[in-house]
Amino acid sequence: MRRFYQGSDLARIHSIAELAELARRRLPAFAWEYLAGGAEDELTLTRNRQAFAALGLQARTLVPCHPPSTRCALLGQSLPLPMAIGPTGYNGLLYRDADIHLAQAATARGLPYCLSTVSNAALEEIVSQVPGVDLWFQLYAMRDLGIQNDLLERAGRAGCSTLLLTSDAMVLGNREWDRRNYVRPRQLSLANKLDVLCHPRWLRQVMWPRGLPRLGNLDPYLPESERSALGSMKFIGEQMDSLLDWDSLARLRDRWPGKLLLKGVLHADDAEQAIALGLDGIVISNHGGRQLDGAVSSLEALAALAPKVRGRLALLLDGGIRRGSDILKARALGADAVLLGRATLYGVAVAGSDGAGRALDLLAEELRRSLNLMGCPALDRLGPDCLHLKPLAEAFARPPTANPEALS
Structure with missing residues (x-):
């Protein structure tokens, strides 16, 4: 009978799904629901995974299987892998000092780590406890500009190289x-x-x-x-700037001297507007299916907008990434890199930095293996010709199935 491993030997965990099941068993129901659930009927949460599952790979054969190159250029840096740990909030509900553990796992592998505005560890703690961290900061626009400006100053002092402004959570989704x-x-x-x-x-x-x-x-x-983590929710809801607009983003561009990305883009016209404002990149994201239920998957949005804007700004994608082959598909469609959310959170919930590191290593191993099996020697050789695109449209002619992570 098939069943996932339930012990503590991380070497015996062979997939992100296996880490997720361990995390589900170790967390109280309310914490697991916060981690794994989505908005309303969870259509978008499910659609994120369906999009990857529907997209076929076109492998080439008789290509020698040398170790493939997974290095990539992102925002002026050379990374060993096309991924970073993205911003997630309230991680301390999963594991003590989870933000620090995530930063440690990313830094040990030469990858960036993006800290959320609503993290449990402060910017200053991450820098002091994780030497050499490539720290990014995710900003929720605040009604109180005094608070927002102070956060920006602290991010600058902490050495943050990149700022992500989240634009799709000005009103919180209905996470029933x-x-x-x-x-x-x-x-x-x-x-x-x-x-x-x-x-x-x-x-x-x-x-x-x-x-x-x-x-x-x-x-x-x-x-x-x-x-406290629960007590602050009222404050966060009251402070979110629901009037955030392009003029606000333009002012932020003028104020922030480093790299600036807009997170929450799904439409090509918004990507064009970001280019016009001089942004360095966008994160194609539906907030992990936690905001607008029924929104297109991040992968569908990438397929639609990448041909129009690729090469003019950095394209990152999040939402639904559970396998190295998912990263391969995102790269083939035009993404420069992906941001990881739930995948590394499952790991940190199981075993802190070691668990998060295991999640990163699994995805890296799967990406390299998939490139070999595709007959592709390097990431920069990937393109739409490596994909069978027709199923992506056909998959959504059928109603989505239930979200297995929410039901498990």
Whole structure:
């Protein structure tokens, strides 16, 4: 009978799906739901995976299998792999000091790490505890410009090379399954409180001895009563600048001296506008299926806009990446690199920096193996001719299946 490994030997974990199952078993239900779930009917969450599954690979044969080159150029840097760990919030609910562990895993492999505005570790902590980190910072636009400007100054002092402005979360998505864990905002149901007690390892790892983690970047601006991970949610909701527009982005471009990316782009016209404002890149993203349910998959959006804008700014993609072959497909469609979210979060939830590192290593191994099996000696040899594009359109003529991660 087929079943995933359930022990602690990371060498026996052979896929991101296996890491996900271990994470599900180790986390309380409310924390797992926050990690794995999506908005409303989870159509976009599922569509992100369906798009990769529907896209066929056109392999060439009788090509010698030398170790393939996976180096890539991104934003003026040379990276060993076309990936970075993307910004995710409230990671301390998964593992103590999870942000630091993620940064350590990325840095050990020569990859960038992007810290979220709503991280549990502060910018200053990452820099002090992870020597040599290539630190990026993700910014949520704030109504209070004093707070926003102070965050930008802190990011500059911390040596952040790249800023990502998230544009698709000015209004929070309707994450119904997440909300069902609470009887009212920030108060877990009795069933969930009992479930937490059934996870003593998580209680020791996350809650002992200080309770819920705070939000390191926002801690200086929060009222004392709202500094925990759950307590801060009200503050975040009130501070999101729902009037963010292109003029706001232009002002940010003038203010930020480093690389600037816009995260949350799905339309080619928006990519053109980003080019006109002098941005260095975009992140093609539907926020992991957590915002607008029914939005196109990131991969579909990449296929539509890459032919129009590739080479004029950096193209990054996130959403649904679970295999090295997914990264290969994104590269073939025109992405320069991918940002990883849930894949490395599953790893950090299981075993901190070692678990996150295992996730990165699995994806790297699969990418190299897939390139060999494709008969492709290097990333820069990938293109649309390596793909069978027709199924991508046909796949969405059928209704999406249920999200297996949310149901597991």
